Amino acid sequence: MKSLLVDINEAFKNAEDFFKEPFTVDSEAVLLLGLNSLVDLVNTKEMLKKGMDPTTEITLVKRTFFNRRLVEINCEEAIDSILQGKLIVFSKEQNKMFLFEPLPKELNRSIEQPTNENVIQGPLDSFIEDMSTNIGLVRKKVYSDQLSVKTYTVGSDQKKKLTIVYLENCADKDMIKKIISHIEVNQQKNIFYLQHLYRFMGIRKWEVIPQFNMTEMPLETVDCLNKGRVILFVDGFPFALILPHLLWDMFAQANDRNYSIPIMSAMRFLRVLGAFVTLTFPALYVALVAVNPEVLKVELALSIAQSREGIPYPPFVEMTLMLLIIELIVEASIRLPLSIGPTVTMVGGIVIGQAVVDAKLVSNLLIIVVAATSIANSTVIGFQNALILRLLKYVIVIFASIYGVLGVLTGLVFISAYFASRVIFGIPYTSFAKRRREIG
Template sequence: MKELEERMGGNDDFFILPDQILGTPFVMMGFVTLIDLTRTKITLRKNRESLSESVSDITELMAVFGDIREFDLEEMVTLFIGGKLILLFEGQQRYVVVEPIPNVLSRAVESPTNENVLQGSMSSFNEDIDTNIGIVRKQSISKHVRVKTFLTGSEQLKKLSLIYDNCHVEPELVEKIIKQIESSSEYEINNLQNLSKAMGFSSWSAIPKFYTTELPQEAANALKKGKVILFVDRLPFALILPNLLWDMFSLDNDRNFPLPIMYAIRILRVIGVLTTLLAPGLYVALVAVNPEVLRIELALTIAQSREGVPYPAIVEIIFMLVILELIIEASTRLPRSIGPTITMVGGIILGQAVVTARLVSNLLIIVLAATTIANSTVVGFQNSLSIRLFKYLLVILCSIYGVLGLLAGLVILSAYLASINTFGISYLNFNMKKGETENG
């Protein structure tokens, strides 16, 4: 008892409450911040009242409240941190672990905040891992769905859950993932970088290995396709493994529209990605290196719009792209109430002032606007980040090699995408059907 107090000392939210039952004194211990004490007490009391007088053996009495364990200080501390209530009976070398009524510390199931859904199911994952698993179970009502839970970390324990559909998934994949997680159970997992490391991925991959989504519909669809979902406690999204190229263009929710419209939307996204990648590069290539490719009239118009711009196209475009990135970054950092200010200021700078001041050409503004808008058509914010990064590669190559650089950049990008694989499944796979694990 003394030891315990010493160990938990310095925690003002740790409580030790003496009580007694049928004349047997005991103490309740736990964290008041994790346990709803009042309601837990009421429940305990009710429990006690229902006890018949005949219970005389103390072991029987203890068993009524919960699990009986041998005294072990380390384990008790772990249980306290895990939000459990512990009853210690006087003169006993054992204690009882009670499942208390917890304080509600997670938000309720809300609509997604990072992804927008049009005419689809609006619930989204939140921080609580059990809620998330529950949502998935609700969304994909199938007897084949399996959930495996792991605890990782040496200092901070983190709950990690693996969900897969027994019927659709490649058993080899699940085996590999489980093996990987078990072999890296020492890793502390607090963010996606930690997790990638624990999963044995290279930390320098520019394409996220996980497809992160907030939408249960997407997660359930992934299960059906034979993918695997990972949940990490306190991360409010599902991590779908493996992430494939086509995920960048397709949402399951698209299927709520008629087929032709679905195809149109997806083609639009492909065009969006291509525009983001190509437009800035093409601008540099056509203005600086290969103007002769253009019609002479068009070339003249472009040259005219650049009249008076004091630096080469590459400097011009990098300068403006960086400003654009800054605006995007600033608007995510700022509180919602100040956000519009940035938009307005940015709009004025980009739309009018720079052009009037003859710092950049009119055409560049159009190119940039098209790029930024097109960039947002991609499914999944993580994917849009990678594409944002890749376009710089193309811009730089274009400034050296012109249109050839553009194509060379595309080839490099294709080769890079083709070289990525997750647990033996190539990034370019279209589906995960059985027997096609290594198809590209």
């Protein structure tokens, strides 16, 4: 029966961090097997030694140790558990393997402030990559026995843990049933990125709006739980995925409710306005300058025409060019290290500032429009929502360049229809999460 150890040796023959540490448990020679990149071996040994205090009856300890605290497993399970960062105690005498929960190496960062979202005058904790810590953060804020936590292991060759969290008394039963059935049907598929998860949940490939809204903040998550929505945690992703994703998430944040109602409404109104400005301003510029200048007052039309004097190409090209530069600046400032980031900002500021106007490449007014658009785009909540608007504004710009003001109008109608047509697990994208246990 040496084969137990041989199989494991064979499985880890390319892993330099695999250790076989001789050790004595109750004067019985054993081997400790594990990965020293995941297991804190020194402290684990200390713990094992403490468990065998010589003052207590040896046989008693032995019985407890081998029968209760350790679980006997077979070879495949052993390899699986070693990969998960568990410790295997291999007893030569009994030729058996036991599973032991070791002290893990600290591979997680601590709970810090959210980095992708900012919160003003609100709780500052945020989710981290470790799933159980995230669930703990939620549990700490929801003091209720109705909180239901279900964990699934998915994936064919690289397993990943997936947890759905919801409040039993609030959440929609049909939706939960649908989500669980999706998970169970696709249990054999790997999830490496969220795109796989979208596919996993049955979304079509070319959908702009995903089913999930993401947040880093436990406060938002708890608010969603209380409104009857379902939270999904994927191991290794430092955010909660909120199901279903609603349009109103773009404009409302749970932390708004820490302010008085007039201030809250004003802030939300600003965000709605921001979304509108993002969608319509570039398109309106193209429409009014290129197709329908007669809609404007004569003075205004003249001043716009004056500012465009000497500019060689049509407004659509002008607009696309500048929007492209803005997008490039945004993309570059994400990519660059923090220390070089300001350079891009500065150079970008010069380019879209005066230089491009002085060179008679674009008009003054266009700079204002583009700047207003990119500022307004950031007022909506959540980077993923801002991205949706960032993409959809081009649809209206294209419509506007062909049909003018009518194009802006139809573009808005088209986008409204697209938003209205999205239904996520039986719940329309445009519905409001009104009260407790009520979506739709």
